[in-house]
Amino acid sequence: MDKNIAVYAGGSVAIVGLLEILFGISGVLAGIVIVISTVSMAAILIKVGFEEDFSIVLGFPASILFNSSLSYGLGFFIGLRNAFFLSVIILIVIAAIMWLRSSTSIKKHHKSPEP
Amino acid sequence: MKGSKTIELGIIFFLIIISLYFWTLPFQKNRLPFGDVDSSTHFTLADSMSQTNKPINYLPAQFNNTYYLKTNNGKLWYFPQYHTGAAIFQLMSGRFVGAYLFFALMSILIVLTSFILIKELFGLLPAAISSFWLVFSSRDILWYILGVYPQVASFGMVPLFLYCTYKYVTSHLEKEPKQIYAFAGAVIIALQFFVHPQAVFISGLTAAIFGFVMIAKHKKIPFDIKHAGIGIAIIIVLVLPFIGFFTTVETEKTTLILSELPSLFKWYGTPESGMPQQYYSFTAMHGFFLLPLAIIGVILMLLRRKDEDLLMLSWLFAYYVALHMSLFGWHRNLRFMEVEAHILVPIAVVGVLRLPSLIPMQKNAKNIARIVLSAILIISIVTFAVNPAHAILKNAFEGTARITPAQLGATEWIKDKTNVQDTFYLLGTSTYTKKKWMRVLSLRQTNFKNENEFSLSRAVFNHSYAIFDYSDWIAAYGGLPEPVAALQAEEISNFNQSRPVYSKDNIRVYKIG
Numbered sequence: 001m002d003k004n005i006a007v008y009a010g011g012s013v014a015i016v017g018l019l020e021i022l023f024g025i026s027g028v029l030a031g032i033v034i035v036i037s038t039v040s041m042a043a044i045l046i047k048v049g050f051e052e053d054f055s056i057v058l059g060f061p062a063s064i065l066f067n068s069s070l071s072y073g074l075g076f077f078i079g080l081r082n083a084f085f086l087s088v089i090i091l092i093v094i095a096a097i098m099w100l101r102s103s104t105s106i107k108k109h110h111k112s113p114e115p
Numbered sequence: 116m117k118g119s120k121t122i123e124l125g126i127i128f129f130l131i132i133i134s135l136y137f138w139t140l141p142f143q144k145n146r147l148p149f150g151d152v153d154s155s156t157h158f159t160l161a162d163s164m165s166q167t168n169k170p171i172n173y174l175p176a177q178f179n180n181t182y183y184l185k186t187n188n189g190k191l192w193y194f195p196q197y198h199t200g201a202a203i204f205q206l207m208s209g210r211f212v213g214a215y216l217f218f219a220l221m222s223i224l225i226v227l228t229s230f231i232l233i234k235e236l237f238g239l240l241p242a243a244i245s246s247f248w249l250v251f252s253s254r255d256i257l258w259y260i261l262g263v264y265p266q267v268a269s270f271g272m273v274p275l276f277l278y279c280t281y282k283y284v285t286s287h288l289e290k291e292p293k294q295i296y297a298f299a300g301a302v303i304i305a306l307q308f309f310v311h312p313q314a315v316f317i318s319g320l321t322a323a324i325f326g327f328v329m330i331a332k333h334k335k336i337p338f339d340i341k342h343a344g345i346g347i348a349i350i351i352v353l354v355l356p357f358i359g360f361f362t363t364v365e366t367e368k369t370t371l372i373l374s375e376l377p378s379l380f381k382w383y384g385t386p387e388s389g390m391p392q393q394y395y396s397f398t399a400m401h402g403f404f405l406l407p408l409a410i411i412g413v414i415l416m417l418l419r420r421k422d423e424d425l426l427m428l429s430w431l432f433a434y435y436v437a438l439h440m441s442l443f444g445w446h447r448n449l450r451f452m453e454v455e456a457h458i459l460v461p462i463a464v465v466g467v468l469r470l471p472s473l474i475p476m477q478k479n480a481k482n483i484a485r486i487v488l489s490a491i492l493i494i495s496i497v498t499f500a501v502n503p504a505h506a507i508l509k510n511a512f513e514g515t516a517r518i519t520p521a522q523l524g525a526t527e528w529i530k531d532k533t534n535v536q537d538t539f540y541l542l543g544t545s546t547y548t549k550k551k552w553m554r555v556l557s558l559r560q561t562n563f564k565n566e567n568e569f570s571l572s573r574a575v576f577n578h579s580y581a582i583f584d585y586s587d588w589i590a591a592y593g594g595l596p597e598p599v600a601a602l603q604a605e606e607i608s609n610f611n612q613s614r615p616v617y618s619k620d621n622i623r624v625y626k627i628g
Contacts, residue, residue: 003121011128018132022143023216026208030216033207049295053123053234057227058275058303061268064221065306068199073356075170075199084203 004052008039037063037088040095047098066091123234126243130230134223134250137504141260141511142215147523148556149215149512152548153262156183159555160191161201161214166530166558168206170199176535179560187362194360196309197221197265218263221310224271225457226250232274233461235281236423240489241468245461248496251504252456253400260511269307269314270454273430276303276318277325281426284329284337288422294342301346305353312361313447317433317454325429332425368444375442384439387449394452401456402499409459412466415473427465430458467492514590515545518552521586521620526556528617529580529624533559537579539624542568543602545587553584569598571605576627581610585621 012035019027042059046052067087074083141149148158163175173189186192204217226246234242249255258267279300286293300322307315329337354361378384386395393399397406413431416424437451471484518526522544529539541563544550554561562578575581583606588599595603610625617624 004124007121007124007128011124011131014128014132015135018135019216022136022139023208023212026212027216030204030208030213034220050299052120053127054231054275054278056124056127057231058299060227061221061224061272061306061310062302064200065196065309068196068203069309069357071203072170072195072199075164075168079168080164080170080199080202081168081206084206 012039033088034060037067037091040088040091041066043095044091044098047095047102063091119239123239126239126246127227127230130226130246130250131223133247134226135219137250137508138219138223138256138259139216140505140508142212145513145517146211146215147518147520148211148552149260149517150263150548151261152551153264155548155551155555157198157201157218157263157265158214159558160193160198161205161217162210162555163558164199164202165205165210165213170195170202175558176560177554177558179538180562187360191360192362193265193311194309194357196357197268197311215263218259221265221268222255222259222263222271223250224268225252225255225274228271228274228278229457229461232278232281233465235278236426237461237465237468240485241461241464244468244489244492244496245464247493248460248464248500249456251496251500252460253504253507254394254453254456256504256507257394258450258453260507264311264450266311266313266450267453269311270317270457272303272307272310273314273318273321273454273457276300276307277321277426277430279303280322280325281423283342284325285422287337287339288329288333288335292339292342294339294345297338297342297346298349301349302353305350308350308354308361309357313450317430317437317451320433320436321426321430324432325426328425328429329422332420332422370444372442372444375439378441379439382435382438383452384448385441387446390449394449401459402503404495404499405456405459405463408463408467411470412459412462412464415466415469416462427458427462431462434458464492515587518549518556519586519590521622522549522553522584523556524619525582525584525617525622525624526553528619529557529559529582532617533580535559538562538577539580539582540575540578541582541584542571542575542606543582543584543588543599545591549587553582567598569602571602571609578627580616581625581627583623583625589621 016028016031016035019031021027023030038056038059041063042052042055045055045059045062050058067084070087070090071080071083074086078086148154150158159175159177160171163171163177172191174183174191178184183192191198200221201214201217205213207213208216226249229249230242230246233245255267258264279296282293283296283300286296304315304318307318326337375385382397383395413428416428434451434454437454438448440448440451467488468485470488471481476484535558537559539557539559539561541550541553541561544553544563547565550561550563554563561582562574583602585595585599585603588595606623613625615623616626
């Protein structure tokens with residue numbers, strides 16, 4: 001798992017770095033949002049029970065279309081930019097809740113037996 | 116096992132990085148928008164949202180007096196997600212870099228999704244090689260640079276749907292159904308609808324053909340009706356809120372055309388207009404070595420007929436059917452041809468790597484033979500596919516072929532200094548594509564004749580403003596060629612009493628009414 005986390009981190013930094021070299025701050029902003037959204041969606045998919053690589057690859061278009069669907073609907077009321085930030089936050093919160101819930105249930109499961 | 120997972124993730128990131136580098140080549144140096152006729156349309160749907168920070172339901176002013184208004188009674192005729200996504204990227208990363216980064220990212224999906232599917236079906240090595248090859252697929256690149264078409268991204272999701280179909284069907288046949296894949300497949304179909312419905316046809320047809328083949332092979336139904344029902348319900352729930360944006364222009368005119376029967380014996384069916392003849396040339400698009408390798412791959416799959424082989428062959432047959440839809444009066448085979456490399460490249464790579472197993476030799480020798488063949492394949496891809504793709508991407512819409520800083524300056528003045536109700540008549544701009552770009556970048560109703568127009572008609576004076584754009588001609592020839600000089604003479608004689616409200620870089624705008 002540690003090795004994989006290193007690959008995730010290295011890969012994400014490489015993508016953002018390449019976008020920085022090619023497009024400066026515009027590239028960095030896009031890169032960071034892509035990485036955060038994709039990782040959040042992939043985390044949800046992994047928790048649902050899909051394989052890691054499938055989750056990452058589906059996570060990219062799924063997060064883009066999740067954000068754009070929600071932003072489209074909410075954008076009429078709060079503006080597209082605000083709606084987008086809100087949808088990214090919702091995505092991160094869902095991912096965090098799913099990970100926290102699963103780690104809590106693992107802890108419960110591994111509770112040492114009473115004497 | 117953990118090591119191989121790390122390698123897989125490493126390959127995925129490697130593929131993302133090389134695809135990103137190559138597919139952003141058209142706007143790495145020159146960051147002005149590019150693309151042929153439809154690109155400006157896709158760009159402006161996003162741009163209209165990002166410029167106002169509001170989503171749109173109905174087509175904005177720049178579409179007035181265009182045929183797009185009839186497509187869906189003045190409403191958007193695409194599901195709004197793709198263009199909203201581009202608008203979001205514009206808000207983050209700027210009007211042009213943002214939009215084109217989004218288009219590039221969505222267009223390279225096939226490289227990654229193909230990796231996931233082929234790894235599941237045939238293993239890591241064929242997946243890595245075929246995805247590397249797909250980075251340089253000419254047809255995908257052409258559709259991307261010509262029109263930043265949403266269907267490039269939607270076709271890119273087909274392998275993810277087939278992955279889910281395969282996982283679900285095989286698990287069901289093994290009596291341990293993983294229904295989660297049936298539901299994921301349904302979500303992917305909804306995502307395809309949101310990006311471009313055309314690719315749903317390929318996904319659905321491939322799954323149907325694969326289903327029939329599995330029934331014939333295993334003599335049992337390869338799915339549970341309850342799971343299929345839930346899957347359909349998921350699609351309906353996700354798509355229903357956006358159904359008003361769905362138009363069915365093609366299906367409304369379905370009819371059997373018997374005169375198209377002979378086209379069944381031609382691989383590409385009946386060629387359509389709109390693309391150069393070269394587009395219909397297999398070798399011009401894919402190089403000379405894909406066809407023989409793909410034939411080997413198809414033969415070996417037909418001989419082996421394992422479930423994974425049958426899935427690939429079902430996909431190939433679905434592609435053949437899509438290519439020949441002119442039999443039913445449909446005219447979309449031009450776009451379906453993009454799928455060709457997605458299917459044939461993996462089939463070719465799998466075929467080549469399977470060759471050593473046909474020759475009786477020791478396991479070690481077979482492994483060495485596979486490594487040697489892989490090396491030969493990679494060298495061939497680098498030698499014969501990378502250079503042409505690099506040239507297409509690097510030289511896409513150079514010089515005055517794309518909108519110039521002078522033209523962008525004029526459109527930005529119009530966008531910032533005039534009212535959205537104002538109407539414009541455009542003269543002088545060198546090509547139809549660029550006239551459309553002038554229209555969408557100014558976000559105003561801008562009328563013009565599709566062909567070159569070198570004299571002033573009465574129509575010009577029925578608009579709020581007239582635009583005279585000589586910039587392309589002067590950049591190309593150093594002066595005005597004869598017919599354009601005649602237009603300038605008419606401009607001077609008709610507007611000698613007026614001062615242009617904008618005059619810069621050989622572009623002038625006059626207020627009329």
